[in-house]
Amino acid sequence: xxxxxxxxxxxxxxxxxxxxxxxxxxxxxxxxxxxxxxxxxxxxxxxxxxxxxxxxxxxxxxxxxxxxxxxxxxxxxxxxxxxxxxxxxxxxxxxxxxxxxxxxxxxxxxxxxxxxxxxxxxxxxxxxxxxxxxxxxxxxxxxxxxxxxxxxxxxxxxxxxxxxxxxxxxxxxxxxxxxxxxxxxxxxxxxxxxxxxxxxxxxxxxxxxxxxxxxxxxxxxxxxxxxxxxxxxxxxxxxxxxxxxxxxxxxxxxxxxxxxxxxxxxxxxxxxxxxxxxxxxxxxxxxxxxxxxxxxxxxxxxxxxxxxxxxxxxxxxxxxxxxxxxxxxxxxxxxxxxxxxxxxxxxxxxxxxxxxxxxxxxxxxxxxxxxxxxxxxxxxxxxxxxxxxxxxxxxxxxxxxxxxxxxxxxxxxxxxxxxxxxxxxxxxxxxxxxxxxxxxxxxxxxx
Numbered sequence: 001x002x003x004x005x006x007x008x009x010x011x012x013x014x015x016x017x018x019x020x021x022x023x024x025x026x027x028x029x030x031x032x033x034x035x036x037x038x039x040x041x042x043x044x045x046x047x048x049x050x051x052x053x054x055x056x057x058x059x060x061x062x063x064x065x066x067x068x069x070x071x072x073x074x075x076x077x078x079x080x081x082x083x084x085x086x087x088x089x090x091x092x093x094x095x096x097x098x099x100x101x102x103x104x105x106x107x108x109x110x111x112x113x114x115x116x117x118x119x120x121x122x123x124x125x126x127x128x129x130x131x132x133x134x135x136x137x138x139x140x141x142x143x144x145x146x147x148x149x150x151x152x153x154x155x156x157x158x159x160x161x162x163x164x165x166x167x168x169x170x171x172x173x174x175x176x177x178x179x180x181x182x183x184x185x186x187x188x189x190x191x192x193x194x195x196x197x198x199x200x201x202x203x204x205x206x207x208x209x210x211x212x213x214x215x216x217x218x219x220x221x222x223x224x225x226x227x228x229x230x231x232x233x234x235x236x237x238x239x240x241x242x243x244x245x246x247x248x249x250x251x252x253x254x255x256x257x258x259x260x261x262x263x264x265x266x267x268x269x270x271x272x273x274x275x276x277x278x279x280x281x282x283x284x285x286x287x288x289x290x291x292x293x294x295x296x297x298x299x300x301x302x303x304x305x306x307x308x309x310x311x312x313x314x315x316x317x318x319x320x321x322x323x324x325x326x327x328x329x330x331x332x333x334x335x336x337x338x339x340x341x342x343x344x345x346x347x348x349x350x351x352x353x354x355x356x357x358x359x360x361x362x363x364x365x366x367x368x369x370x371x372x373x374x375x376x377x378x379x380x381x382x383x384x385x386x387x388x389x390x391x392x393x394x395x396x397x398x399x400x401x402x403x404x405x406x407x408x409x410x411x412x413x414x415x416x417x418x419x420x421x422x423x424x425x426x427x428x429x430x431x432x433x434x435x436x437x438x439x440x441x442x443x444x445x446x447x
Contacts, residue, residue, distance in 0.1 A: 319434055363414065
């Protein structure tokens, strides 16, 4: 086990640390979070829109009219359909911020214009009662500003910000004389870098239109989207993901933050596909979403540590472990794992490396097959905060299906079962240490 930890520290830790510090990956991870508050806000309206209460729809229709559900859906569409726009601005802003050269606000704005420039401003429209579809120009399809445009938004944000930064650092800018207001001065400074960046994206779009690909969106979705979808959306991909996250945490690195730069775009896109299907009353297409991982696989935080916390409360003999349970328990209920990870500790602890890695893997397999088989409802695309306590979150995230809560309870019980033998050994060791210390104190001569 010592050799294993040495391998993790000497081989895996340096790679993970470099990934965590890599500015582009960190910018994707941090920038995409700009969309999350709005997705949660939209999800609140969606929960109200589909409350699973008998007679609720008729009650609301009698008060607000037959179109009440459609109108409640306005904030949902408004928040989910600009996911890529928010992510594009957020990623560009964070990247420029990390370079500490170009103005982050202007970099975000230039990246956003560049992203809109990549979108074919044409949509297909079929009039009601007609079987003929017409192409309507001058319309930006919201499908490409939402989840389906997420990968394009991220790539464009990174590329546009790099071009903007290089031009800015070469000092190819228009500088206004002293006395001009700062905001006006910054606008003129951004003119040449912004013009070159947008022109570059425009030329790229024109060149791509000469190829069999219809747009930049199609290329990036094919080259990046399909492989990432397989890695982040399949059962084997999820198993590998949770193993890497757990191994990183076991050596003291924030595995979720490091891996999130790769998985979050995929999981958010899957979440939005489920949301659209749920609202349309269709079968949900995806099992793996942001909520699948956060609410079912890691109750109590990475490693499904709520199960271990319950054991500490219920069966611990060691005073140290009992006290730790009292301290970490409230945080664990809200899926915050740091107190227990560093308190037991889980980090660099050979007693807990096996259950810490094994538990999420088993929960992924159980939950995936439960949802794929139809025994458990899939996540309905409702973006709940990851701190939402288990059981409540399972009910809400599935659109009011009790099977979601039951699956969470089963997962917590399974986590307890896996952690049990390892907890017993660790607690017994701590108890012996406390007893030996007490005996030493009792046997020591009094002054």
